[in-house]
Structure formats: C-alpha cells, structure tokens
Amino acid sequence: MSRNRTFKALAFTVLSFALSVFAAPAVFAQHEHAAAEEHAHEHGKTEEFNPGQTILHHVSDAHEWHLGTIGESHISIPLPVILYSPTKGLKVFSSSHFYHGNGTHDGFTLHHEHITAEDGSKVYDFSVTKNVASLILSVVLLLLIFTSIKNSYAKRTGKAPKGLQSALEPFILFIRDEVAKNYIGEKHYKRFLPYLLTLFFFIWINNLLGLLPGAANVTGNIAVTMVLAILTFIIVNINGKKTYWQHIFAMPGVPAWMLVILTPVEIVGMMMRPFSLMVRLFANITAGHIILLSLLSLIFIFKSAALSVVVGPFTVFMTLIELLVAILQAYIFTVLTASYIGAAVEEHHHDDHH
Amino acid sequence: MDLITPSFGLIFWQLVFFLLLVIVLGKFAWKPILASLAEREQSIEDAIELAKKTRAEMAQLKADNDKAKAEAIIERDAILKQARQTAEKMIATAKNEAAQEAKAEIEKARKSFRDEQAAAVAKLKGETAKIAIEIAEKVLRRELADKAAQETLVSEWLKDAKLN
Known part of the structure; x- marks a missing residue:
C-alpha cells in the first residue's frame, strides 16, 4: 500500500516536471510575443519578463485565437473582425490584417485589443473574438x-x-x-x-x-x-x-x-x-x-x-x-x-x- | 481596467447565443428529456404501486384462505360435535327404548305369570274343592260303615291333597 503510494507520488512529480518543462517554451514565447507587440507600440523599451502583463493577456479577450508559439512563429487562428461605424457602415475582415501588419487596416486601428476608427468616429465592434x-x-x-x-x-x-x-x-x-x-x-x-x-x-x-x-x-x-x-x-x-x-x-x-x-x-x-x-x-x-x-x-x-x-x-x-x-x-x-x-x-x- | 470593462461585442454575442441556446435546448432537449424522465418516474411509481397492490391482494388472499380454513375447521368441529351429540342421543334413546321395552317385557312376563298363577291357584282351588267334596263324599259314605277307618282315610286324603 505505502510502496504503491510512493510510486504514485514519484510518477506524479516526474509527470508534473515534464509538463512544466514542455509548457515553459510556450509561456516564455508568449511573453516574447507580447513584448514584441509592446515594442511595436511603445517604441523601444527592452523589457524583462512581465508576469502581470502575460497573465492579463491570457485571461483577456483577443481578436485572434493564439494557441502557442514555437520559436519565432506564432500559432494562432485569425478570427473575423466585424465592425459597424456610422460613417463607414458594416465592415468584415480577418483579424490577421491587424496582427500581420502595423495594427491598422481599412481605416481602423487595433491597439491593446481595442479597435478605433482613424477618423475618430464611433465604432461598434461585433467581432468574433477569442x-x-x-x-x-x-x-x-x-x-x-x-x-x-x-x-x-x-x-x-x-x-x-x-x-x-x-x-x-x-x-x-x-x-x-x-x-x-x-x-x-x-x-x-x-x-x-x-x-x-x-x-x-x-x-x-x-x-x-x-x-x-x-x-x-x-x-x-x-x-x-x-x-x-x-x-x-x-x-x-x-x-x-x-x-x-x-x-x-x-x-x-x-x-x-x-x-x-x-x-x-x-x-x-x-x-x-x-x-x-x-x-x-x-x-x-x-x-x-x-x-x-x-x-x-x-x-x-x-x-x-x-x-x-x-x-x-x-x-x-x-x-x-x-x-x-x-x-x-x-x-x-x-x-x-x-x-x-x-x-x-x-x-x-x-x-x-x- | 480592461478586465472589468464589459465589451460591447461580447455582450451582444453572449446575449444572442445564450438566448438561442435557451430556446433551442428548451425546445429540442429539455422538453423531451424532462418528459422522458417524468414518464419513467411515473412508470416506476406505477410499478411500485402495482407491486404494493399485488402484495396487498396476496395478503388479502392469504387472509381469506386462512379465514376459510379456520371457518372450515370450526364447521368441521361443529359437524363432528353434532354428529357425536346425535350419536349419543341415539344411543341414549336406543338404550332408553331398550330399557323400557325390557321393562315392558318383564312387566308382561310378570303379568302373564301372575295371571297364570292366579289361574293355577283358581284351578287348584277348584280342584281342592272338588277333592274336598269327593273326600267329604267318601268320608260321608264310609262314616256310615266304620268310624276309625274314616279318620285314617281322611288324613290320607289330606296328605295326598297337600302333595298336590
């Protein structure tokens, strides 16, 4: 009975360790991804790992479904952005336009997951977010x-x-x-x-x-x-x-x-x-x-x-x-x-x- | 602050999809599922009720049987008792009758005996009287001849008469 329990505890520890090691690059890459984004927006602050930011990024909504990062390449599913503005009417496009560019597309800007119109008009964001x-x-x-x-x-x-x-x-x-x-x-x-x-x-x-x-x-x-x-x-x-x-x-x-x-x-x-x-x-x-x-x-x-x-x-x-x-x-x-x-x-x- | 600011789009979609879910599941899932559950519960309840009823019926049947058995035993006992009584009565009656008959027979026998006795006595009396008259006749005849011889004769006759 007790030997069995010891074995279980050992297996548990090994498994957890393995999981953490595998999970590590993903979270770390995530940080790089977030940091890179920050860099793009806030002009050149080299940052340490910011747990608060990473965590908030994980619990918040986003316009793309980010699954993980291997090396430098992000694995994410682009999601449809659906916008309505009184001046431009209904606009539907892929969120990849925002993420794979400078964060601007068709007169709209994505900043910290908030979409604003460049002309300053009101935007109703009906996007299919994460x-x-x-x-x-x-x-x-x-x-x-x-x-x-x-x-x-x-x-x-x-x-x-x-x-x-x-x-x-x-x-x-x-x-x-x-x-x-x-x-x-x-x-x-x-x-x-x-x-x-x-x-x-x-x-x-x-x-x-x-x-x-x-x-x-x-x-x-x-x-x-x-x-x-x-x-x-x-x-x-x-x-x-x-x-x-x-x-x-x-x-x-x-x-x-x-x-x-x-x-x-x-x-x-x-x-x-x-x-x-x-x-x-x-x-x-x-x-x-x-x-x-x-x-x-x-x-x-x-x-x-x-x-x-x-x-x-x-x-x-x-x-x-x-x-x-x-x-x-x-x-x-x-x-x-x-x-x-x-x-x-x-x-x-x-x-x-x- | 982003975390606690509800976003417009998500409110919209959440409302749309959740209401859709309530309506669709309500109509196509919850209604039939709840109906099936209620039906099954009803059928189980009915089965339990039926089992209870059957058990009660069985108990009733058993009670009825026991009652019938008890009644049969009582009836049997009554019949036996009655039969015994009847038998006793018959025996008693028979005994009584036999006794009476025997008594009557004895009485009859006694009566006939008495009658015969009386007849015999009467006959004897008649005979005796006849003998006495004959003796007296003889004595009277002899007296005429011999006195001593007469007496002897009388006593002899008497002796004879006694033997009779």
Whole structure:
C-alpha cells in the first residue's frame, strides 16, 4: 500500500516536471510575443519578463485565437473582425490584417485589443473574438451533447440510462429536484427549468473549456457574466408577484416612517443580487486562471527550471481545485438564480423563509 | 481596467447565443428529456404501486384462505360435535327404548305369570274343592260303615291333597 503510494507520488512529480518543462517554451514565447507587440507600440523599451502583463493577456479577450508559439512563429487562428461605424457602415475582415501588419487596416486601428476608427468616429465592434469563438464552440458542444442525450431518451424509453445520458442525468435531476423544485416550489418550477438547466450546463462547460490549455476565458469575462446576471434579473422581476414587490416597496410589519430607509435598501438589494452574481462568477474563474498562470510564471521570474519540481505538482493540485470550482460556480449561479426566482414567485408570506 | 470593462461585442454575442441556446435546448432537449424522465418516474411509481397492490391482494388472499380454513375447521368441529351429540342421543334413546321395552317385557312376563298363577291357584282351588267334596263324599259314605277307618282315610286324603 505505502510502496504503491510512493510510486504514485514519484510518477506524479516526474509527470508534473515534464509538463512544466514542455509548457515553459510556450509561456516564455508568449511573453516574447507580447513584448514584441509592446515594442511595436511603445517604441523601444527592452523589457524583462512581465508576469502581470502575460497573465492579463491570457485571461483577456483577443481578436485572434493564439494557441502557442514555437520559436519565432506564432500559432494562432485569425478570427473575423466585424465592425459597424456610422460613417463607414458594416465592415468584415480577418483579424490577421491587424496582427500581420502595423495594427491598422481599412481605416481602423487595433491597439491593446481595442479597435478605433482613424477618423475618430464611433465604432461598434461585433467581432468574433477569442471569447465569442469559444462561446460558439460551447454552444455547439451543448447542442450536440443534449440532442444526443435527448435521442438516447427517445431510443431507450422506460429503460435505464446509458453512456452520456447516464453520466449527465444525475445533474439534470439534481437541478430539477434539488434546485428548481426546492427553491422555486412545486407550482412554478417547471417554467424556469429550461433556463436553469441551460444556465448550469452553459457555465459548467465554459468553465471546463476555460481550463484547457490555450483556451479562452469565457465565464471569466465580465461581459458574459453580466449578460447572465441581467437575464436572471429580468426573469426574477417580470415574474415578481405581489408579495415580492410588497417586500421591496412596503415591507409588511414595518412602521411607515421606517420604509423611507428600508425601501431604498431593498431596491439596492434588488440590484445587488445580479451584481453579485456577475462579480462572483467572473472573479472566481478569473482568479483561478490568474493563480495557475502566476504559479507557472514563478519559473520564469526565477529563471529556474528546477522550481518546476515545486510549481508543477502545485499547479496540478490547483487545476484539480479549478475543476471543482468549475462545477461549484455553475451550481452556485444556478441555485442563487433559482432562489431569487423562488422569492419572486412566492405568493404567501412565510416568516421562516427569510 | 480592461478586465472589468464589459465589451460591447461580447455582450451582444453572449446575449444572442445564450438566448438561442435557451430556446433551442428548451425546445429540442429539455422538453423531451424532462418528459422522458417524468414518464419513467411515473412508470416506476406505477410499478411500485402495482407491486404494493399485488402484495396487498396476496395478503388479502392469504387472509381469506386462512379465514376459510379456520371457518372450515370450526364447521368441521361443529359437524363432528353434532354428529357425536346425535350419536349419543341415539344411543341414549336406543338404550332408553331398550330399557323400557325390557321393562315392558318383564312387566308382561310378570303379568302373564301372575295371571297364570292366579289361574293355577283358581284351578287348584277348584280342584281342592272338588277333592274336598269327593273326600267329604267318601268320608260321608264310609262314616256310615266304620268310624276309625274314616279318620285314617281322611288324613290320607289330606296328605295326598297337600302333595298336590
């Protein structure tokens, strides 16, 4: 037993070390790439490895999908840039025009992933960025996974689940029984199930995709979490029943003069809920990515491959934690959404519910 | 700051794709999947219900059987008891009848014996009287001849009469 464990630990260390060594050139090259870009824009500052910049580059959105760098050549997928400006109309072109030139194309300039028009007019950037591409990938994956599962249900009516169906059925049942039914109640939960299930699996799969090497950071992007939070906010408020609004504008059992204080507090609370949803998911996922990247950056800061013996296993450990966080954050977002909906559709006053 | 500034394009695409996903998955995945799950749960529930019902029916059947058995035993016992009673009664009646008949027979025998006895006594009386008259006749005839001889004769006759 103990010999087995020793062997496992040894194999683990060797594997981590190997992984770190292989990962090293990629990250380092990344730094060079970023540095080169900086150089182009900021005119000749020779820079040391800047971990902050590298990390931010990794967790931020971009107009191309950079997968890695071998030597001097970057492996990246150019993505379509879609721009609309009132003066120039709709423009669609490949992002390679920006990256393989001086950062200017067709009267538009890309600077630090921001596109501006050279004539100073307003530009609406609808580009399929790295995050949008990853978003589309996750949507396609979700559609493939769940239509396949749907077919399994159609084919195996009344039989025990099998394969992917049986792998994901517990989650579907969990969202239905423990989240929707539990927080929204028997009467209303069915209406909100499609939203809750989509929300859960969307966040989960994007969290997982974000952990892949070279992947985008979709759920760690504030625009994505903002849209999800706003959708929850809209759903909660259009389904708000009398009791819900009463609790905001005229809290029962509170003297009238107190409402002058309480009502603004409740309104702020109403706004804070989606805000906290947005920040929680964004911060958790981004923080996870930053931690992993910071750990790996240590190797380059100290310029020592030997450090990877320590950093490697710890990175693997953190990645495992991130796997847990991936589902945990999806669950938390879904549960909180369900509980907000539950509070909105609740029709009778229950003191024990607060 | 870039990190916490939501970009316009991504908001747009996220909204479009997420709503699309909710609608498409809602219609083509969640609806049939949830329906299948509900159906399966219903069928499992029904099966459990049926099993419960069957079990109850079996128990009822067993109880009925036991009851019928118990009733049969009681009935059998009753029949046996009745039969025994009837038999006893019959025996008693028979005994009684036999006793009465025997009594009547004895009575009859006794009566006929008495009758015969009476008849015999009556006959004896008649005979005795007849003998007495004959003796008296003889004595009276002899008296006329010999006194001593008469007495002897009378006693002899009497002796004879006693033996009778």
